[in-house]
Structures are given as structure tokens and as C-alpha cells.
Amino acid sequence: MDSQGGPYLNKRALCSPLGAARLCQLAMGCAVIAMVTHSAGYSGSQGVFCMAAWCFCFAMTVVVFFLDATRLYSCLPISWDNLTVTCAAFATLMYVTASVVYPLFFVRAECPYAGCDVRNFRIAVTVCSILGALAYGAEVALCRARPGQAVVGYMATVSGLLKVVQGFVACIIFGALANGSEYSRYAATIFCVVVYAFCFALTALVVVMTVCGRTKAVRCLPFDRFVVVCTLLEVLLYLSASVVWPVFCFDTKYGSPWRPSSCPQGRCPWDSKVVVAVFSFVNFGLYVADLIYSQRIRFVSSHVHTNSRM
Structure with missing residues (x-):
């Protein structure tokens, strides 16, 4: 008041x-x-x-x-x-x-x-x-924050908005994994699921910290540098998952490169595997874009309460 x-x-x-x-x-x-x-x-x-x-x-x-x-x-x-x-x-x-x-x-x-x-x-x-x-x-x-300016609201930057999109895409991946994707057949595909879950948790952590105003510093790292370190780690992990998942799902040694004719519409494991593969590449691209844009951010710590934007 x-x-x-x-x-x-x-x-x-x-x-x-x-x-x-x-x-x-x-x-x-x-x-x-x-x-x-x-x-x-x-x-x-x-x-x-x-x-x-x-x-x-x-x-x-x-x-x-x-x-x-x-x-x-x-x-x-x-x-x-x-x-x-x-x-x-x-x-x-x-x-x-x-x-x-x-x-x-x-x-x-x-x-x-x-x-x-x-x-x-x-x-x-x-x-x-x-x-x-x-x-x-x-x-x-x-x-949205304008490029090149020092910002208080990290989520208003391109990098912050990409965090929301990355989390949303990860939810699509989780939905496909739960729809009979048969990810538990191989240790390599289980590794991919761990990568998706870990990257989602790391992204959610950054968003929650920002919304809660906990952006002064993380241990010895400024918040903006902490975000870059996390994003680089996520890029490397998604790169590995984007390579491993298609190999163990669509190579003839482990799976099928073509959709089985007997597969039921809407409940086909092969379809779920394709969705996971496609959105893995999508999220990998988003994390790469996030890493590039985060280099331009100069974050300014502030009090928890900020004025509402016009």
C-alpha cells in the first residue's frame, strides 16, 4: 500500500x-x-x-x-x-x-x-x-529486456525466456517417455533419461532462484556466471543424449529405423522414441542458443521486491 x-x-x-x-x-x-x-x-x-x-x-x-x-x-x-x-x-x-x-x-x-x-x-x-x-x-x-542492457529481471531476458521453453520441451519429452517408450531396455537409454531429468532440474533451479530473488551469488560465483556454467553443462549433456538416444532406438542392432506396421496408432513405442529424439535435438538447440545469449547478460542484483513493468 x-x-x-x-x-x-x-x-x-x-x-x-x-x-x-x-x-x-x-x-x-x-x-x-x-x-x-x-x-x-x-x-x-x-x-x-x-x-x-x-x-x-x-x-x-x-x-x-x-x-x-x-x-x-x-x-x-x-x-x-x-x-x-x-x-x-x-x-x-x-x-x-x-x-x-x-x-x-x-x-x-x-x-x-x-x-x-x-x-x-x-x-x-x-x-x-x-x-x-x-x-x-x-x-x-x-x-522483455532489451539486448545489451544491464538487467535486474533475468527472466525477462532472452536467456531467461529460453529457460521456460527448455522446461516446457522437457515436459514433452517426459510425456513421450511415459507413453511406452521402452527406455529401460538399455543402460544407454536410461542414461539419456537421467540427462533429461538432471537438466530439467537444473533449469528449474535457476528459474526458482530467480523468481525467489536469490540471485546475489552462488558460493564463489556471481549469478550470471553460475547460469553460464549450468548452461554449458546442459549443452554437453544434451549433446551426448541427442547422439546416444537415436543410436539405441533406431539402429538395426538395437531397434528399428522404420515404424513397425503392426504398431497401434497412438500407443506405439516407436512413435514415442521419435518424439523424444526430435525434441532432444530441439532442446539441444535451445540450450546452445541460451549459452550464446547468456554471454551478453550483465545481471544486477537487487532486493526481492521490484516495481511492476509498464
Whole structure:
């Protein structure tokens, strides 16, 4: 609260580009959830994922907007700027994924048995989901630190945002591993799983430290140098996993380079292995980009509480 007798509510939470982006997020999230529950519908694991993503992002945005509007975030032992940009980046990825998955499994050109109203509602859900993804992306763009400047909010830098993407891609890898990937057949593929888990934990540690404002120093290393050391280690580990996994999954000595014809659609171990291989290369590229961008960061330690960005 303002000790100088100012307004109790933060007008910038509404009357600013960032406030407008969050209001758009709330409007699109509310519209999507209402249309899905009213008539569009969802089913199966894909539909449950989309609905869970929309509901989680909507609830998260409500909390962020409320804390920002009331300035109650100043009571929390966190770095507010780092938390909000992390949430926005994560929500952007969730919305983009749902905007692809939902129409892929639920939207058809012809009218379903339930009638054309259901199809039209599903198209509207897709459009609102895309607009929601753009609104979250706009928040990330508004909060992103400019190249070359000394920054307090590490998560607002390209390197910090890449940390969110790396964690999201790792979750996709874990999902594929759990979907009958048969990773326990060889010690080499078990090693790859350990690499994925360790790198995910290290990335999550950096994000949590940043959000909690624990960025003054780690032992004898400044925080920015600690991040570079971690990223270099992750690059080396992902490089090894990106080589080992395809060899022990698709070489004729250990597996099959071609998809078996008898493999069931949606429950095929070979498909899961391909997903893991592809996203291993994706995450390796992300970690390399992170390592390159992190060389340009000059991080400035600050108090836990920071001012909310416009």
C-alpha cells in the first residue's frame, strides 16, 4: 500500500499496455472455457489437456492481475517482475499448444452428428485460444529486456525466456517417455533419461532462484556466471543424449529405423522414441542458443521486491 496517501489500487494495472494485455487474456480465457463447457465440448486425453491448460492459465492470470491491481505482491517474498514474465511465457506455450491440439482433434470441415453449432463453437474456441496466445505473447514482448542492457529481471531476458521453453520441451519429452517408450531396455537409454531429468532440474533451479530473488551469488560465483556454467553443462549433456538416444532406438542392432506396421496408432513405442529424439535435438538447440545469449547478460542484483513493468 502507498504510505504517502496515494490510491489503494494500482491504476497502471488497467491503464497501461500491460494491463490491457492481461485484460485480453482474462477475456479470451473466460470465453474459451465458457464455450467449451457450453457446447464445444472436449474428450480424451487431448481434450483434457487443452481444458486443463486453459483453466490453469486463466486462474494464474486472475491471481497475477489481482495482486498487481491491489499491490499485494509487495507482501510476497518473490521477485514480481521475474514471476510475471515467467508465468506469461509459460502460458504462451500452453496456449499455443492447445491452439494446435484442439482443432487438430476436434475441428472438422463437415458438421458432426451433434450439428453445425458444435463445429462453429469449436472454431470459435480455436480463434479465441489463438487470440489468448497472442495476448500472453504481447505481455512477454512488453516485459522483455532489451539486448545489451544491464538487467535486474533475468527472466525477462532472452536467456531467461529460453529457460521456460527448455522446461516446457522437457515436459514433452517426459510425456513421450511415459507413453511406452521402452527406455529401460538399455543402460544407454536410461542414461539419456537421467540427462533429461538432471537438466530439467537444473533449469528449474535457476528459474526458482530467480523468481525467489536469490540471485546475489552462488558460493564463489556471481549469478550470471553460475547460469553460464549450468548452461554449458546442459549443452554437453544434451549433446551426448541427442547422439546416444537415436543410436539405441533406431539402429538395426538395437531397434528399428522404420515404424513397425503392426504398431497401434497412438500407443506405439516407436512413435514415442521419435518424439523424444526430435525434441532432444530441439532442446539441444535451445540450450546452445541460451549459452550464446547468456554471454551478453550483465545481471544486477537487487532486493526481492521490484516495481511492476509498464
